[in-house]
Amino acid sequence: xxxxxxxxxxxxxxxFGLTIPFVxxxxxxxxxxxxxxxxxxxxxxxxxxxxxxxxxxxxLFRFTDYxxxxxxxxxxxxxxxxxxxxxxxxxxLYAFEYMEHEEHQPTFFMFYTITFGVSLGIALSQDILSxxxxxxxxxxxxxxxxxxxxxxxxxxxxxxxxxxxxGGAAFAFIGVIFILVYGDTANFTAGGVLDLVALADKKELLxxxxxxxxxGFSVKTAMFPFCExxxxxxxxxxxxxALLHAVAVVKAGxxxxxxxxxxxxxxxxxxxxxAQTVLMCLxxxxxxxxxxxxxxxxxxxxxxxxxxxxxxxxxxxxxILMTPLGLVGALCHMCFHAVMKITSFFCAGAxxxxxxxxxxxxxxxxxRKMPFTFIVYTISGLALMGVPGMCGFxxxxxxxxxxxxxxxxxxxAGVVALLISALLTAIYMMTVTVRAFFPGKDFDYSKLDGVxxxxxxxxxxxxxxxxxxxxxxxxxxxxxxxxxxxxxALM
Amino acid sequence: MLILLPILLPIVxxxxxxxxxxxxxxxxxxxxxxxxxxxxxxxxxxSVAGLVVSAALAIYVGLQKGMSCTLFYLxxxxxxxxxxxxxxxxxxxxxxxxxxxxxxxxxVYMKHEHEEKRFFGFYLIxxxxxxxxxxxxxxxxxxxFYEFMTLTSMPFVxxxxxxxxxxxxxxxxxxxxxxxxxxxxGIFVLYQYAPSLTFTAGGVMSVLSYxGNTAIMLVAIMCMLIGFGAKAGxxxxxxxxPSAHPVAPSPASAVLSSIIVKCGVLAIIRVVFYxxxxxxxxxxxxxxxxxxxxxxxxFMGSLLAFREPIFKKRLAYSSVSQVSYVLFGxxxxxxxxxxxxxxxxxxxxxxxxALFLTAGIFxxxxxxxxxSDLQGIGKSMxxxxxxxxxxxxxxxxxxxxxxxxxxxxLALGALQSDIGAFRYVGPAILLVSALLTAGYLLEIxxxxxxxxxxxxxxxxxxxxxAMWIPLMVLAGLTLGLGVLPNGLIEFxxxxxxxxx
Numbered sequence: 001x002x003x004x005x006x007x008x009x010x011x012x013x014x015x016f017g018l019t020i021p022f023v024x025x026x027x028x029x030x031x032x033x034x035x036x037x038x039x040x041x042x043x044x045x046x047x048x049x050x051x052x053x054x055x056x057x058x059x060l061f062r063f064t065d066y067x068x069x070x071x072x073x074x075x076x077x078x079x080x081x082x083x084x085x086x087x088x089x090x091x092x093l094y095a096f097e098y099m100e101h102e103e104h105q106p107t108f109f110m111f112y113t114i115t116f117g118v119s120l121g122i123a124l125s126q127d128i129l130s131x132x133x134x135x136x137x138x139x140x141x142x143x144x145x146x147x148x149x150x151x152x153x154x155x156x157x158x159x160x161x162x163x164x165x166x167g168g169a170a171f172a173f174i175g176v177i178f179i180l181v182y183g184d185t186a187n188f189t190a191g192g193v194l195d196l197v198a199l200a201d202k203k204e205l206l207x208x209x210x211x212x213x214x215x216g217f218s219v220k221t222a223m224f225p226f227c228e229x230x231x232x233x234x235x236x237x238x239x240x241x242a243l244l245h246a247v248a249v250v251k252a253g254x255x256x257x258x259x260x261x262x263x264x265x266x267x268x269x270x271x272x273x274x275a276q277t278v279l280m281c282l283x284x285x286x287x288x289x290x291x292x293x294x295x296x297x298x299x300x301x302x303x304x305x306x307x308x309x310x311x312x313x314x315x316x317x318x319x320i321l322m323t324p325l326g327l328v329g330a331l332c333h334m335c336f337h338a339v340m341k342i343t344s345f346f347c348a349g350a351x352x353x354x355x356x357x358x359x360x361x362x363x364x365x366x367x368r369k370m371p372f373t374f375i376v377y378t379i380s381g382l383a384l385m386g387v388p389g390m391c392g393f394x395x396x397x398x399x400x401x402x403x404x405x406x407x408x409x410x411x412x413a414g415v416v417a418l419l420i421s422a423l424l425t426a427i428y429m430m431t432v433t434v435r436a437f438f439p440g441k442d443f444d445y446s447k448l449d450g451v452x453x454x455x456x457x458x459x460x461x462x463x464x465x466x467x468x469x470x471x472x473x474x475x476x477x478x479x480x481x482x483x484x485x486x487x488x489a490l491m
Numbered sequence: 492m493l494i495l496l497p498i499l500l501p502i503v504x505x506x507x508x509x510x511x512x513x514x515x516x517x518x519x520x521x522x523x524x525x526x527x528x529x530x531x532x533x534x535x536x537x538s539v540a541g542l543v544v545s546a547a548l549a550i551y552v553g554l555q556k557g558m559s560c561t562l563f564y565l566x567x568x569x570x571x572x573x574x575x576x577x578x579x580x581x582x583x584x585x586x587x588x589x590x591x592x593x594x595x596x597x598x599v600y601m602k603h604e605h606e607e608k609r610f611f612g613f614y615l616i617x618x619x620x621x622x623x624x625x626x627x628x629x630x631x632x633x634x635x636f637y638e639f640m641t642l643t644s645m646p647f648v649x650x651x652x653x654x655x656x657x658x659x660x661x662x663x664x665x666x667x668x669x670x671x672x673x674x675x676x677g678i679f680v681l682y683q684y685a686p687s688l689t690f691t692a693g694g695v696m697s698v699l700s701y702x703g704n705t706a707i708m709l710v711a712i713m714c715m716l717i718g719f720g721a722k723a724g725x726x727x728x729x730x731x732x733p734s735a736h737p738v739a740p741s742p743a744s745a746v747l748s749s750i751i752v753k754c755g756v757l758a759i760i761r762v763v764f765y766x767x768x769x770x771x772x773x774x775x776x777x778x779x780x781x782x783x784x785x786x787x788x789x790f791m792g793s794l795l796a797f798r799e800p801i802f803k804k805r806l807a808y809s810s811v812s813q814v815s816y817v818l819f820g821x822x823x824x825x826x827x828x829x830x831x832x833x834x835x836x837x838x839x840x841x842x843x844x845a846l847f848l849t850a851g852i853f854x855x856x857x858x859x860x861x862x863s864d865l866q867g868i869g870k871s872m873x874x875x876x877x878x879x880x881x882x883x884x885x886x887x888x889x890x891x892x893x894x895x896x897x898x899x900x901l902a903l904g905a906l907q908s909d910i911g912a913f914r915y916v917g918p919a920i921l922l923v924s925a926l927l928t929a930g931y932l933l934e935i936x937x938x939x940x941x942x943x944x945x946x947x948x949x950x951x952x953x954x955x956x957a958m959w960i961p962l963m964v965l966a967g968l969t970l971g972l973g974v975l976p977n978g979l980i981e982f983x984x985x986x987x988x989x990x991x
Contacts, residue, residue: 371517385668386675387642388635394565400679407683412707415679419672426668434661440654477566 003056006071009046009081010121013038017113021106032096035109039092042116046085050078057126066186069133072126074188075486076263079331080123080255083338087247088116090461094346095239097457098353102237104148111144112239119248122255127186128264131256132169132176135217138252139165142244146236157232164229168219172256175213178206179264188259190489192266203269210265211275217260220253221316222309224286231297231305238349241301246308246341251334254315258330262490267322280320280410286313287417291424298360300348303428304341307384310421311337317414318399324487325402331483333395336472340383340392343465344429347377350458355451360432365443367436369451374436376462381429383469386422391472396422398480494560494573497549498623504541505615508534512608531607535598538611542594542618546587549622553580559628571635572689574628577986582625582757585837586750588968589844590618592961597742599957600851604651604740613646617746624754630678630688633761637674637719637754641667644751647743648735656738659731666731670721674758677715681766684708690761692989694768708767713777715762717784722755724811725818726788732811733795737803741851744803748810749844753836756817764990769824774909781822782913786920788815793927802850802862805931806843812924813839813886819917820901828904829987830980835897837979838885838972842894845882845965846932849875852958857951865935867942871951874959876939878966883932885969888925893973896980898925 016038025031050073059070073081095112099105118141121134139162147158180186182202183193199206219226230250234241244250261267270276290310297303315337318330350373352358355366367374383390396418403411453459472479552558552575559574594614601607620643624636641664648660682688684704687695721728732752736744763769772778792812799805817839820832852875853859853868869876885892888899898921905917942948972979 368516371513382642387638388565388631389639397566397569397679401682404679404683415676419676422675423665423669423672427665430664431661434649434657434664438649438652438657438660440657441652474563474565477564480566 002052002054003058003071005045005049005052005054006058006073006124007060009042009049010071010117010124012045013042013113013117013120017110017117020110020113031106035113036089036092036096038113039089039116042120043085043089046081046120049073050082050085053078067129067180069130070126071124071130072187073124075482075489076255076258076331077123079335079483079486080251081120083251083335084116084119084123084248087243087338087342090464091239091243091342093457094242094349094461095237097455098239098349099237102148107144108148108237111141114141115145115244115248119252122252127188128176128179128259129186131259132172135172135252135256136169138249139169142240142249145240145244146233148237148240149235151235154235157229157235160229160232164219164226168216168226171212171216173216175209175216175260175264178209178213182206183264188263190263192262192268193264194266194269196266196268206265206269207273207275210260210270211279213260213265214257214275214279217253217256218316221250221257221312222253222286223313223316224282224289227286227290227309230309231293231302234299234301234305238301238345238352241305242342242345242349245305246345247338250308250312251315251338254312254319254330254334257316257319258327261319261322262327267490271322276320276322277410280317280414283313283316283320284410284414284417286310287317287414287421288424291421291428294428295424299358300351300360300363300432301345301358303360304345304348307425307428308341311341311384314395314399314418317418318402321402321406321411323402323406324484324490325398325405327487327490328480328483329395329399329402331486332398332476332479335479336383336391336395339465339468339472340380343380343462343469344377344384346458346461346465347373347380350454354454355448363432363436365436365439365445365448366451367433368445369448370453372453372459372462374433376466378433379466379469381425381433383473384429385426389470389473391469391476394473394476394480492560493555494552494558494575494626495562497545497552498573498619498626500548501541501545501615501619501622504537505612505619508538508608508612508615512606512612515608531602534607534611538615539591539594539598541615542591545618545622546591549583549587550580552626553583565631569631570629571632572628573623573626573632574690575626576690576692577982577989578757578760579625581833581837581982581986582753583622585840586618586621586625589746589750589840592964593742593745593844593848595957596848596851596961597740599955600742600855601740603855606650609646610650610740610743613643614743614746616643617647621750621754624757627761628690630681630690630761630766633758634671634675634678637722637758638671640751640754641671644747647739647747650740650743651738653738659734659738662731663735666721666728670718670728673714673718673721675718677711677718677762680707680711685766688766690765692765693991694764694771695766696768696771709772709775709777712762712767712772713780716759716777716781719755719758719762720784720818723752723759723814723818724755724788724792725815726784726791729788729792729811733804733807736807736810737801741803741847741854744807745844745847745851748807748847749840752810752814753840756814756821756832756836759818760821763821764829769991773824778822778824778910779913782819782910782917785815785818785822786913786917788812789819789924790920793924793931797927797931799931800861800863802853802860802865802935803847805862806846806850809846809886809928809931810843812928813843816898816901816921816924819921820904823905823908823910823913823917825904825908826984826987826991827900827907829990830983831897831900831902831904833983833986834893834900834976834979838893838897838969841965841968841972842882842885845878845962845969846886848958848962848965849879849882852954852962855958856954857949862935866938866946867948868951869939870948872954875954875962876936878959878962879939880936881966882969883936885973886932887929891970891973893969893976896973896976
């Protein structure tokens with residue numbers, strides 16, 4: 001019966017999340033404990049599930065005999081579950097402090113918690129239809145989080161997010177239909193579900209469908225030319241930008257791309273076709289484009305969002321290489337980028353929360369007032385740049401290793417793009433650090449009076465993330481082994 | 492494990508100072524207060540003692556040939572691995588000498604800059620990182636310490652906190668990172684195609700290993716040359732050097748210009764002679780491109796130094812030019828050229844350090860930064876200017892100073908090699924550059940001792956002991972190694988003979 005735990009971790013945060021605005025708890029503290037309790041229990045259950053690795057499937061409900069929503073845990077899913085389960089409680093803790101002055105807190109935390117369940121749903125989905133259901137649901141439950149402040153800007157951003165996401169989902173749906181019609185089974189199967197011998201005459205069509213489907217899912221991953229929504233969505237409160245727009249939502253897109261490529265259409269169909277070439281060109285362009293926009297951008301959260309655009313394409317680059325090593329690199333970067341980017345977003349959020357500044361040029365001298373925050377920001381910057389000894393280096397290494405093993409000119413161009421992007425990362429991350437600590441000799445610190453480091457609720461996640469970045473950086477072997485096991489099952 | 496001690500000891504000691512300085516900042520809420528004299532002398536004792544002990548340890552470890560140690564594995568096939576060979580001994584020795592001398596000098600000099608704890612903290616850490624770089628036994632370890640070197644030496648450039656220094660430090664960072672990533676590209680490619688990334692005298696390549704992949708491997712090696720050449724100030728990534736070195740406090744400029752640039756050279760030596768092997772690139776386009784770039788830099792650096800009015804900037808341009816002498820010596824790929832290159836590495840370290848320390852004394856005592864204001868300076872500070880004179884003679888390459896010997900070997904190396912027109916063009920450019928060097932350095936000596944008629948000669952008083960003694964030791968080394976170079980030459984020729 002150990003498979004019962006799967007619907008529990010998905011439904012628990014959704015059901016209990018719905019109760020958050022209605023629980024008759026008076027004090028603010030009690031509500032905080034309630035929310036954190038739900039998230040923590042879910043996380044613990046999710047981690048127990050990962051340790052248990054239930055092999056059986058669980059069907060939640062059926063649309064028809066053939067179409068159903070069902071769960072099964074496998075390797076790639078475990079990775080995504082692990083990321084969400086480890087980051088959500090910390091992000092919630094952080095959100096308490098960040099949101100303390102905001103309105104509509106209960107609604108906010110309701111949707112924040114529901115999103116957790118939906119993300120786990122995506123990770124645990126057994127077949128492409130279930131994943132698609134949760135994927136659409138994710139778009140819906142994250143909408144209220146972006147629109148939270150109800151400002152004109154927020155409404156504009158939400159609308160943009162909605163149009164991009166629905167448009168993407170529509171293309172993805174084409175892929176879903178084709179898999180349901182032509183696939184031997186709708187369930188995710190390592191190496192793909194299409195019988196290429198039987199479908200030899202449909203190959204061209206299926207390649208086109210794959211291309212559309214991949215593009216559709218990659219909207220959430222903000223691949224060029226579908227990347228504009230992500231920086232715009234930066235108007236959302238920082239816990240949303242940090243957790244959803246650097247980790248859960250965007251990685252759900254990357255996760256869906258992995259599923260579609262390796263578990264539905266299969267690398268064999270696409271490898272060497274025009275679809276791979278075109279997608280790879282787009283991805284390589286996004287890697288450089290995102291970073292260049294990040295340099296140009298002076299709004300600190302939008303800058304980090306552009307950096308996310310670029311980094312997400314690192315993951316897609318690994319995916320589209322269509323080799324086991326490529327998948328290892330993609331999964332590595334998926335995990336490590338989650339930690340790095342959530343840290344830098346949290347720092348940006350702490351800065352905005354404490355000093356009410358939004359732009360990079362307003363940060364001069366701030367490092368002296370908020371030293372811990374800026375030190376953590378610097379460390380996350382170094383990790384993103386790929387300084388050896390930090391986790392960013394390991395995922396870059398894995399991706400470059402995969403690309404050069406592949407050895408095609410485009411893959412080598414990808415490695416060059418990775419390195420150019422690393423240099424650009426150094427520029428947009430480190431200028432902030434240097435100016436924050438060294439604003440110039442005659443800088444007047446008195447205008448920063450009252451700015452100080454946040455409390456333990458923000459500093460605790462910082463500390464844990466920094467430790468994680470360094471530990472993953474110096475000892476990446478267990479991760480790589482785990483990912484290699486997953487990838488080997490594909491061949 | 493002994494090998495880790497000289498790396499970790501200064502890093503730990505430096506971190507203690509940094510943490511102390513950080514805590515102080517938090518307590519005082521950023522109102523800077525100068526440290527009391529008593530506290531200062533404690534910091535100085537702590538730092539200098541730390542340096543001396545680590546230097547002794549480092550040299551002791553350097554003498555234990557063949558000692559090696561694997562610290563941990565980044566991945567199963569990516570160990571962080573240290574190993575000692577003769578080349579590390581050579582580098583660690585001159586780095587230690589310079590660091591200890593400059594450390595003593597800084598105790599006085601840094602009085603007029605603030606934040607001594609931070610300075611000495613990073614000073615110690617940089618020393619530890621440099622020792623790590625010298626003892627690195629494979630490319631990944633080297634790259635790790637190379638990045639750390641950039642990051643930990645950046646605070647030197649930032650030290651005085653002015654807008655100019657902030658901009659210079661960013662320039663330093665971006666150029667270094669650009670270089671490092673070019674190097675990383677090379678490492679990625681070599682990891683794919685080379686049989687091993689562990690340093691082996693003479694290179695790790697066998698004909699089998701590069702069969703069919705020669706083109707991309709050569710591109711990779713060229714990328715690494717340009718990338719690691721950024722630290723050594725080689726064209727086209729040289730522009731950071733004249734901006735970054737002069738804005739640092741003088742002792743830090745001395746270290747940056749005499750030691751840190753040499754780490755670029757060390758990285759290049761490791762790549763070319765310990766991974767690729769000289770025979771792999773001999774006669775290829777890489778060799779010719781490398782020679783062209785280094786000769787271009789030699790000439791351009793001297794020319795720019797010649798017309799530069801700010802003293803420290805002039806010295807920085809001179810470093811651009813001089814380090815490329817070393818690179819040219821390596822690029823000709825002959826035993827004699829290699830010996831000349833290593834000799835020039837060592838000699839230039841001592842000489843350039845002495846020159847920057849002189850500039851520091853002038854700033855410290857007289858607040859002079861421009862060359863034209865140094866009229867008659869020799870009257871009040873004869874010792875400093877004499878030391879400067881000897882160091883200058885060394886840099887120009889006039890016998891019996893050490894610079895003559897290294898340049899002799901460099902020219903000879905070029906003439907013996909089989910590189911077409913470069914055989915003659917190379918030495919000719921070295922000669923022209925030497926003339927320019929004479930022009931930009933001796934001007935200062937002549938004006939210092941024989942001021943123009945009618946200039947008012949100010950008296951600045953004597954320089955402090957802790958400043959002129961290190962300077963004199965360095966000038967003495969310049970002269971002494973010129974008169975008695977045999978021990979060093981023999982040592983270097985054993986290294987060279989193992990490589991070709």
